[in-house]
Amino acid sequence: MARMKFLCDVERCINCNGCVIACKQGNNIPVGINRRRVVAINEGRPGERSVSISCMHCSDAPCIAVCPVKAIYQREDGIVLVNKDICIGCGYCFMACPFGAPQFPSGQVFGARGAMDKCTFCAGGPVETFSEKERKLYGQNRIAEGKPPLCAAMCSTKALLAGDADVISDIYRKRAFQRGGGAGAWGWDKAYKGR
Amino acid sequence: MIGSNAAEAHPVAMQHVLYAKEVNNAPIIVVDPRFTRLAAKATDYVRIRPGTDTAFVMGLINQIVSRDWYDKEFVRTRVAGFPEMCKVASHYTPEVVEDITGVPASEVVRIAKLMATHRPGTVVWCMGGTQHSIGSSNTRAFCILQLVLGNMGKAGGGTNIFRGHDNVQGATDMCVLSHSLPGYYGIKDGSWKHWCQVWDVDYEWIKSRFHSKEYMNKKGFTLARWYEGVNQDDKINQYTPIKALIQWGCAGNSNSQMFKAAKAMNKLELVVIVDPFAPAMCEWGDKDNIYLLPCSSQYETSGSLTSTSRQFQWRFKVVDPVYESKDDYEIMAELVKRLGFADKFYKNIKKIPEDITREICKGTLTIGYNGALPERIKKHTLNWHTFDIDTLQAKGGPCDGEYYGLPWPCWTETHPGTPILYDISKPVAKGGLPFRARFGTKITYYDGRTENLLAAEGVANPGSQVKGGYPEFKDIVPGTNWKTDLSQKTIKEAIKRGMAPFGNARARCVVWTFPDQVPVHREPVHSPRPDLIAKYPTYEDKPDQYRVYTRFKSEQDPELVKKFPFVIITGRMVEHMGGGAETRSNKYLSELQPKVYAEINERTANNLGIRNGQMVWIESPEGGRIKVMAKVTDRVDEHTIFLPYHFAGQFEGKSMVDKYPEGLAPYAVGEPANIVTNYGYDIITQIQATKDGLCNVKPA
Numbered sequence: 001m002a003r004m005k006f007l008c009d010v011e012r013c014i015n016c017n018g019c020v021i022a023c024k025q026g027n028n029i030p031v032g033i034n035r036r037r038v039v040a041i042n043e044g045r046p047g048e049r050s051v052s053i054s055c056m057h058c059s060d061a062p063c064i065a066v067c068p069v070k071a072i073y074q075r076e077d078g079i080v081l082v083n084k085d086i087c088i089g090c091g092y093c094f095m096a097c098p099f100g101a102p103q104f105p106s107g108q109v110f111g112a113r114g115a116m117d118k119c120t121f122c123a124g125g126p127v128e129t130f131s132e133k134e135r136k137l138y139g140q141n142r143i144a145e146g147k148p149p150l151c152a153a154m155c156s157t158k159a160l161l162a163g164d165a166d167v168i169s170d171i172y173r174k175r176a177f178q179r180g181g182g183a184g185a186w187g188w189d190k191a192y193k194g195r
Numbered sequence: 196m197i198g199s200n201a202a203e204a205h206p207v208a209m210q211h212v213l214y215a216k217e218v219n220n221a222p223i224i225v226v227d228p229r230f231t232r233l234a235a236k237a238t239d240y241v242r243i244r245p246g247t248d249t250a251f252v253m254g255l256i257n258q259i260v261s262r263d264w265y266d267k268e269f270v271r272t273r274v275a276g277f278p279e280m281c282k283v284a285s286h287y288t289p290e291v292v293e294d295i296t297g298v299p300a301s302e303v304v305r306i307a308k309l310m311a312t313h314r315p316g317t318v319v320w321c322m323g324g325t326q327h328s329i330g331s332s333n334t335r336a337f338c339i340l341q342l343v344l345g346n347m348g349k350a351g352g353g354t355n356i357f358r359g360h361d362n363v364q365g366a367t368d369m370c371v372l373s374h375s376l377p378g379y380y381g382i383k384d385g386s387w388k389h390w391c392q393v394w395d396v397d398y399e400w401i402k403s404r405f406h407s408k409e410y411m412n413k414k415g416f417t418l419a420r421w422y423e424g425v426n427q428d429d430k431i432n433q434y435t436p437i438k439a440l441i442q443w444g445c446a447g448n449s450n451s452q453m454f455k456a457a458k459a460m461n462k463l464e465l466v467v468i469v470d471p472f473a474p475a476m477c478e479w480g481d482k483d484n485i486y487l488l489p490c491s492s493q494y495e496t497s498g499s500l501t502s503t504s505r506q507f508q509w510r511f512k513v514v515d516p517v518y519e520s521k522d523d524y525e526i527m528a529e530l531v532k533r534l535g536f537a538d539k540f541y542k543n544i545k546k547i548p549e550d551i552t553r554e555i556c557k558g559t560l561t562i563g564y565n566g567a568l569p570e571r572i573k574k575h576t577l578n579w580h581t582f583d584i585d586t587l588q589a590k591g592g593p594c595d596g597e598y599y600g601l602p603w604p605c606w607t608e609t610h611p612g613t614p615i616l617y618d619i620s621k622p623v624a625k626g627g628l629p630f631r632a633r634f635g636t637k638i639t640y641y642d643g644r645t646e647n648l649l650a651a652e653g654v655a656n657p658g659s660q661v662k663g664g665y666p667e668f669k670d671i672v673p674g675t676n677w678k679t680d681l682s683q684k685t686i687k688e689a690i691k692r693g694m695a696p697f698g699n700a701r702a703r704c705v706v707w708t709f710p711d712q713v714p715v716h717r718e719p720v721h722s723p724r725p726d727l728i729a730k731y732p733t734y735e736d737k738p739d740q741y742r743v744y745t746r747f748k749s750e751q752d753p754e755l756v757k758k759f760p761f762v763i764i765t766g767r768m769v770e771h772m773g774g775g776a777e778t779r780s781n782k783y784l785s786e787l788q789p790k791v792y793a794e795i796n797e798r799t800a801n802n803l804g805i806r807n808g809q810m811v812w813i814e815s816p817e818g819g820r821i822k823v824m825a826k827v828t829d830r831v832d833e834h835t836i837f838l839p840y841h842f843a844g845q846f847e848g849k850s851m852v853d854k855y856p857e858g859l860a861p862y863a864v865g866e867p868a869n870i871v872t873n874y875g876y877d878i879i880t881q882i883q884a885t886k887d888g889l890c891n892v893k894p895a
Contacts, residue, residue, distance in 0.1 A: 011217070014202040014209050015232055016769045017787055024783045031786045044830035048235035156206040157213055179217050 002164035003059070003078040004121055004143075006152070007172055008052045011179070012159030015040055015050035019151035019160050023054075026150040027122070027139030033103045035119040036151055052151070052160050055080060055101035055119035063093035063102065071116075077143075078165075079121045084137050089114035121162070122149035196225050197248060197337065198323020198886070202232035203769040205357045212236070221316070222309050226251065227323060228764055229794075229837055230830045241306060242832060244723075245762050246327050246887030247296040250716035251303070252336040254292035257284040258307035259343050265311075266345025272651035273630060274342050276705030276713070279640050283713040295716055295727065310344060315352035323766070326886045328733055328747065331879040332714035339704050339714070347702065348617035348628075358503045359773070365501030368562060368603075369555070373415030373741060378559035380678075382412050389679050393558035395542045406434055414741050419451065419876060419883040423743045425459035430744040439465040443523075444490075446774020447476035448843045448867035451883035452874060454819045457846070460485070469526060472776035473859040475843030475867060478851040487856065490523055491516035498524075498548040499572050505613070506600025507567045509576040524548055560678045560686065563604020563613070571608070575600055587614050598626060606686050606696065617702075619656050623695050627656040632666050632698025640705060641712065650699045658693035667698040710734055710878055718751070719887035720875035721816060723762055723834065725753035734878050741881050750874055759816050759889035761799070764831075765840040765868045775841030779861035791865030792826040794837035795892065800827045803892060810895040813838070813871045815888065821866035822848045822895050836890060838868035846870070 015038050023029065023036045036054035057080045064072045064080065071086040072093060082093075093116060094102040103117045124134045124141030134141060142149060152162035161168040201208055213236065215221040225237035226248070234240045243251050259265050260281050270277050289300030310316055318341055324333045338354055346352035358364055369377045380386040391398040405411045416424045416437065423429050424437035440463050450456045457479035460466060466485045468476055471492045477485065495516040499507050516522055521529075524547050531537045543557075544550045549569040556564045574593055575582075581592035582599040588611075589597050601612035606623070613626045621627030629650055639645045649664025669676035671685040677696035680686070689696040705712045718728045734747040770788040771778040778784045793813055795805060805811055807827040813836065814820045822845075823838070831837050844852055844864025852860045873888025 011236075012213055014206055014236060014769075016202070016206040018206065020787065021783050031782050044230055044828040046230075046235075046240070048230075048232070050232075050235075157209050175217060180220065 002166070004057060004163065005078070005165040005168060006054065006056065006121075007161045007168050009159045009161065009172060009175065010049045010051050011175075012157045013038070013050045013052055014157055014159070016156055018154050018156050019052050022150040022154035023119075027120075029117075029139070030105055033105045033117055035101075035103065035117070052155075053099055053101075054151070055097075055121075056099055057119075057121060062096035062098070066092040066096040068092060073126075075123070079123045079143070081120055081123065081125055081138075082116050082118060083126045084115040084117075085126075087115040089116060091116075119149075122147070196223065196233060196237075196319040197252070198227065198325070198333075199319050199321040199357055200227065200229075200231040200233045200323070200766055201319065201321075201357055202236060204321060204359070204767045206769060208357055209233075209236070222313055224306060224309060228762075228831070228835055229766070231766075232769075239306065239309065241298055241302060243296045243298055245764050245835065246329070246719040246722075246884075247716065248324055248327070248333040249329055249336045249714045250287055250292055250295040251298060252333070252340050253284045253714060253716070254287040254289060254296075254303045255307040255310065256280075256336070256340055256343055257287045258289070258304055259311055259340075260284060262307075262311075264307070265343040269345035269347075270343065272654040273347075273701050275638070275646055275648050275701035275703040276640065277343075278644070279642060280339060280704035280713050282642075283715060287716075295731070310340070314344060315346045315349045316344065317346070317351060317353055317355050319355045319357055321357050323764075323886055325877070325880075326882055326884055328720050328875050328877055328884050328887075329711075329714075329717050330877040330882050330884070331709070332711055332717075335706070336714040338702075342702055342704065348615060348619060350615060353615065356503065361502055361508075362500035364503055364505060365499070368501055368559065368564070373417055377555065378561045378564065380561060382414070384412070385679065387411065389681075390558055392681060393554065394540060396539050400539070416743065417741045417881045418445070419881050420741065420743050420745070422450070422456040422459035425462050426455060428455070429746065430738075432739045432742045432744075437463070439463060439467075441467045441469065442474075442476055443469040446470075446474040446776050446843070447479070448474075448774045448869055449840065451869050451872040451885045451888075452815075452817050452819065453867050453869040453872075454847070455817075469523070470776060471520065472780050472861070473855050474774050474776040477856070477859070478843065478846065478854040488526060489518065489520040490526055491520045495520070496522035496524070496548075499552045499567075499569065501603070502600065504600075505562075505602040505616075506598075507572045507575070507603075507605075508600055509569070509573045511576075524551070557681065560680075560683070563606045563610075563686075565683060565686070566605035566607050566610045566612075567601045567603065568608060571601060604628070606690055607683070610690070619654065621656065622658040622693055623656050624658075624690050624693070629654075629656060629664075629695050629699035630702045631695070632664070632700035634700075634703060636666050636700075638705075638707065640707070648700050648703070650701055655699055656693060656695070659699070660692040660694060661699070664699045664701070665694065666700075668694075668696050720747060720750050720884060721755055721759070721873045721887070721889040722751065722753075723756045723760070723889060725756060728753050737878070740876070745876055745881065746874070747878070755816055755889060759814070759891045760834075761890050761892055762835045763813070763815075763838065763871060763873070763888045763890040764835060764886050765838050765872060768839045768841065771839070771841035771863075773841065775843065775863070776861065779841065779844075779863040782862055785862035789863045790824055791839060791842040791868070792824045793892070794826050794828050794831045796831050796833040796835070797827050797829065799833045799892075800825060803894065805892070805894050812893050812895050814891045814893075815871035815873055816890075817874055819870040820847055821845075821868070821870050823866050836892060838871070840868040840872075840885070843867050 020036050038052045040050040042048045061080050071083045074080050101118045120138050122140050122142035125138030127134045129144050149162045152160045216223050222238045224239045225234045226241045228245045289303040292303045293300045318337045341347050375381050376386050376390050460480040469488045469490050494513040497512040543554045552569045581589045587599045589595050598612040598614040602614050605612045611626050617630050618627050652663040668685050668689045671688050672680045677685040686696045716731050717733050718731050722728050733751045736747050736749050737745045770784045805825050809825050811825045842865035845866045872885040875884030
């Protein structure tokens with residue numbers, strides 16, 4: 001059985017925010033809600049890296065564990081979703097999440113009842129698939145269409161990988177192997193200072 | 196990659212750059228005054244002082260030649276003016292380069308060796324290379340570097356200039372410029388006659404439309420300095436000031452010293468802006484002389500385009516134009532109709548846009564557009580999946596054996612296109628080419644040496660009837676040459692004989708019509724190094740450069756740096772595009788990059804008492820000033836200030852939002868960086884020098 005995962009290859013991520021825009025535009029997310037964001041570290045200095053972060057769809061998700069109304073659940077393929085009809089918007093999941101994934105809008109489509117919003121892996125939500133209600137509350141259901149999430153599909157350098165963990169880890173393993181002793185290998189700087 | 200920040204300006208092309216790094220283990224050498232997001236992905240980063248590219252590259256060439264790392268056979272057979280060039284390059288020792296550019300001498304040697312030991316290599320540049328008073332020398336130095344390394348005409352080699360959008364190459368080929376008719380034909384009498392024949396328009400009638408014959412052959416104003424034709428702050432060489440302006444798909448805030456362009460708006464009798472979004476120019480006028488015509492976006496029309504790699508593609512329409520907008524063809528047709536000469540120019544144009552492409556193909560023989568007919572372009576675009584991703588060649592299918600997008604020159608209706616320029620390993624009929632015999636067959640240089648400009652004996656494409664250099668084809672049809680023979684018999688004859696219509700010559704390192712015959716360093720017009728101004732002064736003033744007096748020497752003041760101690764450079768951010776009218780009107784992009792900022796080095800900021808996020812004034816020597824937020828960062832060094840140039844909606848501290856037509860003001864507003872970019876233009880092209888001016892910074 002597949003387990004869906006994101007993997008951001010930091011050697012490839014160029015901080016272009018294409019994933020963020022694809023997510024927002026494609027799912028019609030209100031301004032101020034960030035299902036996904038790109039974080040830069042060491043900006044402007046050698047060693048600068050950026051990484052695209054969203055809900056990680058954790059295997060043992062802390063948000064599920066703490067939710068007092070059991071609004072958050074995990075699909076068999078590992079995708080963690082929230083039922084917005086049940087969510088009371090208390091914010092416990094926000095406290096528990098190590099990645100700041102849960103978002104709490106107000107007064108707009110997604111936040112009509114103050115419910116929590118987060119990355120759905122473009123898998124819609126717990127209502128009828130492809131229904132108007134699903135699109136409005138959760139956004140697109142690309143998984144049901146057999147497509148990868150918008151963010152990974154639009155990634156300009158294919159840094160952001162999404163899908164079956166076995167498949168994407170294999171892609172990443174091949175890349176790491178090809179990079180070999182050159183670009184990005186751990187310890188390269190120390191072993192071959194100045195080359 | 197020099198003067199390019201592809202990670203922000205060309206994110207999709209980064210796939211290929213990263214592929215080279217990861218799979219081929221290619222060193223990615225980034226040369227830039229700023230530690231860009233591209234530099235973050237580089238294996239080697241070289242920080243140079245803005246405007247010193249030529250000195251750095253000539254330094255590399257000097258190392259490659261003097262250490263015997265150059266491609267001797269390539270130089271012997273296919274390069275001209277090599278000894279003259281070497282003599283000039285020998286001045287740029289690593290120590291001299293260090294003094295001019297700030298790059299440590301040992302780095303100059305190391306990078307030269309890196310280039311020499313990793314062949315083939317490619318050189319990528321963008322506006323960081325071109326927008327200087329010596330921009331034309333910079334680009335020539337980049338090409339000479341590739342010649343001495345023998346990196347031309349090879350897969351993985353060449354000079355790859357990343358263009359600003361998908362059809363910049365196409366726009367360039369159409370010569371939307373003041374000094375050439377489409378297809379680089381120039382504006383001599385013969386050029387006009389050629390195009391009159393293509394359009395089927397009487398030459399004498401065209402002539403009668405000009406103020407006098409002189410203006411038919413006189414280079415016009417450029418995009419960089421059109422406003423001088425209105426303001427006349429510098430003396431103009433035209434019988435009248437400019438009275439009307441049509442600005443089509445151009446934001447205005449991309450003009451250096453933009454406040455001067457803004458001033459011109461009130462002096463013009465008529466301004467017409469054609470754009471899908473309201474660009475910066477809409478804010479500037481106080482008079483009722485501006486008309487904004489809404490045109491459709493690229494998704495609401497169709498047509499051919501030409502990419503950076505000279506490949507044609509057909510863009511199919513997705514939806515009809517929304518609201519009252521019209522596509523560019525319709526606006527142009529209506530304009531021509533009202534001007535009263537539609538009957539003359541639409542003789543060949545029945546079906547739009549296919550017949551327009553067909554007419555362009557018919558006339559543009561210089562670069563072999565003639566084989567890229569609309570049917571062929573569409574066939575390629577619709578069958579893109581049948582092409583090999585590495586060789587670009589179709590394997591079977593309807594385009595079997597052709598190269599994707601028929602990269603020009605595509606000499607005949609059956610030619611497969613030329614995927615790599617100047618590649619002599621393939622027959623011309625199969626996409627090979629020698630260097631063009633563009634500049635005669637023989638030259639005597641300034642040092643008295645005479646050289647044959649044709650390629651050496653034995654160097655020609657396979658199957659060529661002449662096994663060596665040969666001049667261009669002419670008089671196959673009497674009185675014409677390969678680029679003016681509209682019957683295309685000359686081109687076909689050349690291909691039949693296995694030869695290139697434009698001849699087989701050497702690439703030249705010496706350009707005898709330029710003020711610097713071999714590229715040399717000259718200090719920017721506004722230089723931060725008074726000591727180097729004396730040693731490497733700029734050019735003499737040019738009294739009539741594209742119809743306007745352009746100052747060089749008289750503008751170069753060694754004292755200027757005392758009042759304006761920082762170098763100002765501008766560039767792109769990934770979220771916004773050009774003048775930003777479109778992207779700043781997108782709520783999501785505006786959310787990501789809502790504000791303009793100035794990048795200031797931490798040390799400089801602390802010395803000036805500026806904190807991160809604080810507002811500062813940036814002042815230019817020309818009198819422009821902007822109020823922007825300080826972003827304290829190590830991206831720039833302590834002498835340099837960086838500004839993204841996409842913003843508008845604020846002008847020298849004043850909000851301009853209420854100047855937009857109702858509902859059209861963009862979400863993200865800010866000061867245009869180009870209010871503070873400096874005077875300074877390239878000696879040949881007059882491109883604005885926005886990457887090496889001076890400025891002052893103080894807390895607001």
